[in-house]
Amino acid sequence: MNREIISLKNLSKSYNIAGKPFYALKEINLSFGEGEFTGIVGPSGSGKTTLLNIIGSLDSPSSGEAIVLEKNISSLNHSESARLRNYNIGFIFQVFNLLPVYTVYENVEFALLLQNFSQDERKKLVLQALKWVGLENHKDKKPDKLSGGESQRVAIARAIVKKPKILLADEPTANLDAENAHSILKTMKKINKELGTTFIFSTHDEKVMKYLNRTIILKDGNIEKETKK
Amino acid sequence: MLEFRLSIKNLLGAKLRTFLNLFVLSISFVVIILLNSLMDGWDAQAKKDSVEWEYGSGHLLNENYDPLDSFSILDGHAQIPDNANNLTPILVHQATIYPDGRMMSIKINGIPKDQKSIKIPTAKISANLSKFPALIGKRMAESANISIGDEVLIRWRDKNGTFDANRITVIDIFDSNVPTIDAGQIWMSLDTLWEMTGFNNEATFFIANDLYQHSKISGWEFKSKETLLKVITDLVDAKKSQQAIVYILLLGIALLAIFDTQVLSIFRRQKEIGTLIALGMTRKRVVKLFTIEGSLYSFFALLFGSIYGLPLFYFLAVEGFPVPPADQKVGIAMSDFIYPLYGLKLIFGTVFLVVISSTIVSFLPARKISKMNPVLALKGKLQ
Numbered sequence: 001m002n003r004e005i006i007s008l009k010n011l012s013k014s015y016n017i018a019g020k021p022f023y024a025l026k027e028i029n030l031s032f033g034e035g036e037f038t039g040i041v042g043p044s045g046s047g048k049t050t051l052l053n054i055i056g057s058l059d060s061p062s063s064g065e066a067i068v069l070e071k072n073i074s075s076l077n078h079s080e081s082a083r084l085r086n087y088n089i090g091f092i093f094q095v096f097n098l099l100p101v102y103t104v105y106e107n108v109e110f111a112l113l114l115q116n117f118s119q120d121e122r123k124k125l126v127l128q129a130l131k132w133v134g135l136e137n138h139k140d141k142k143p144d145k146l147s148g149g150e151s152q153r154v155a156i157a158r159a160i161v162k163k164p165k166i167l168l169a170d171e172p173t174a175n176l177d178a179e180n181a182h183s184i185l186k187t188m189k190k191i192n193k194e195l196g197t198t199f200i201f202s203t204h205d206e207k208v209m210k211y212l213n214r215t216i217i218l219k220d221g222n223i224e225k226e227t228k229k
Numbered sequence: 230m231l232e233f234r235l236s237i238k239n240l241l242g243a244k245l246r247t248f249l250n251l252f253v254l255s256i257s258f259v260v261i262i263l264l265n266s267l268m269d270g271w272d273a274q275a276k277k278d279s280v281e282w283e284y285g286s287g288h289l290l291n292e293n294y295d296p297l298d299s300f301s302i303l304d305g306h307a308q309i310p311d312n313a314n315n316l317t318p319i320l321v322h323q324a325t326i327y328p329d330g331r332m333m334s335i336k337i338n339g340i341p342k343d344q345k346s347i348k349i350p351t352a353k354i355s356a357n358l359s360k361f362p363a364l365i366g367k368r369m370a371e372s373a374n375i376s377i378g379d380e381v382l383i384r385w386r387d388k389n390g391t392f393d394a395n396r397i398t399v400i401d402i403f404d405s406n407v408p409t410i411d412a413g414q415i416w417m418s419l420d421t422l423w424e425m426t427g428f429n430n431e432a433t434f435f436i437a438n439d440l441y442q443h444s445k446i447s448g449w450e451f452k453s454k455e456t457l458l459k460v461i462t463d464l465v466d467a468k469k470s471q472q473a474i475v476y477i478l479l480l481g482i483a484l485l486a487i488f489d490t491q492v493l494s495i496f497r498r499q500k501e502i503g504t505l506i507a508l509g510m511t512r513k514r515v516v517k518l519f520t521i522e523g524s525l526y527s528f529f530a531l532l533f534g535s536i537y538g539l540p541l542f543y544f545l546a547v548e549g550f551p552v553p554p555a556d557q558k559v560g561i562a563m564s565d566f567i568y569p570l571y572g573l574k575l576i577f578g579t580v581f582l583v584v585i586s587s588t589i590v591s592f593l594p595a596r597k598i599s600k601m602n603p604v605l606a607l608k609g610k611l612q
Contacts, residue, residue, distance in 0.1 A: 056507065058604050078512050082506065082510060086508070086509025091504075093507075095500075097501075100242065106238075111508055114510055158508070
């Protein structure tokens with residue numbers, strides 16, 4: 001394994017439902033190396049998204065430890081979490097979550113605005129990211145004028161434009177047809193190879209499986225199986 | 230600033246919602262400025278007219294005379310003191326006139342023909358050859374149905390209490406906005422009034438001119454211009470307070486619209502908020518973004534209000550705001566038209582009030598974001 005950048009030790013996440021604890025994740029022990037292309041696979045409610053949210057510092061574990069890029073997620077305050085996400089983690093969501101009033105260009109540019117890049121640098125990086133996903137001709141369109149596949153490509157461009165070390169994708173192909181799903185996955189694979197970005201997917205989409213280097217199957221918050229190519 | 234740019238984009242993107250909010254808020258802006266400027270205009274004009282027509286630089290009153298108590302007229306007069314420099318003496322006396330056979334109690338004011346302290350056109354008395362020439366105001370003329378040139382029977386009591394009567398000739402009807410020198414009053418030459426009453430060289434009060442320097446005169450009490458004008462200031466302030474209810478209501482409606490929009494926005498845009506946080510924006514910045522977004526309504530409202538407000542303000546400044554005749558009978562100086570007075574204090578004060586209050590009502594719902602769970606926000610599951 002390449003240099004370890006994520007380490008989860010005895011990680012549990014529980015919620016209090018009707019006075020009883022419900023475990024979304026139970027005693028998870030995992031580590032992820034730099035440049036991995038990993039899928040967390042499992043049915044709905046298996047804890048995939050919760051795991052991604054904890055790695056992405058959007059959520060914190062109930063017990064155990066989540067070390068991401070040498071930062072203990074439990075000990076980070078809101079600002080430190082935001083900084084970690086801002087500089088090192090990209091998110092891709094199932095429903096794209098593009099900002100509706102911005103153009104494609106502005107949606108992608110947003111991630112760079114948070115890092116105070118100069119206008120020239122922003123322009124160069126945004127156009128480069130749009131070229132990566134093949135949308136350089138759609139930069140002035142608003143999200144409501146894009147197809148599902150195009151919207152997800154914008155979301156990918158927005159996630160990769162700041163060249164994060166980790167890219168977390170929550171069911172990125174769930175809302176796409178087969179053709180678009182394969183196209184998106186190929187794009188991600190290309191970025192993974194060329195930029196060395198660590199990709200972690202949550203998915204229960206069979207189409208995704210063949211692209212993964214490593215598959216972690218979750219069931220009821222436990223790791224049921226782990227396979228590597 | 231990123232939040233500022235994003236806020237503008239969000240507002241412009243919201244189109245109709247933004248337009249409705251800023252339209253309501255712009256009405257508040259315009260109405261607050263208009264109502265207050267009319268009050269300020271009225272205040273300034275009433276004070277100017279009162280000084281020019283009644284108060285001069287102040288009144289020196291006989292210690293027994295109270296202008297608000299007509300019973301004090303009988304004894305409220307005395308010999309003019311020797312050191313009455315830069316003072317115009319006025320002798321007030323009660324009488325009855327009989328216009329068209331009706332009986333009407335009035336006040337006669339005796340004033341020197343050559344005075345220049347107030348704008349009562351006394352010079353016209355000098356130029357007239359009638360035996361008892363008199364001046365009246367338009368209100369008196371209207372209520373007594375008297376015209377220029379009319380002779381009216383007048384009856385009064387002299388210093389011994391003996392009734393006497395004669396006919397006065399109305400030689401002019403002056404047009405003043407000050408009702409307290411007009412309604413129920415007749416202005417005559419002081420010499421004539423002394424002759425009629427026998428109160429030779431006596432006065433009820435004096436009107437000071439600009440050169441008057443007050444020093445204590447026994448038996449007389451000085452009221453400065455400012456003290457006399459306080460009645461107007463108090464009345465205008467009371468009117469302003471009443472009008473404040475109107476614009477507080479208007480502003481309240483506008484702010485409620487912004488508050489409602491912000492609360493709905495935060496609920497409706499929770500996925501967007503979750504996304505912003507996931508992309509690395511701190512919660513503090515998201516709160517700032519939504520607060521700026523709300524407070525920008527006031528800025529846009531100011532611009533939008535200027536589009537229709539400025540021409541309206543200009544028109545009223547030139548043409549004046551017509552005052553219905555019924556409103557002119559409030560007891561203090563009020564002309565047929567009020568010209569609004571737009572002070573910097575009023576304009577900046579209003580802008581400050583609206584901007585600050587819209588920022589506060591934007592911040593209150595936005596605070597909720599700082600406690601928002603980004604995971605639930607991304608799922609759109611916050612209640």
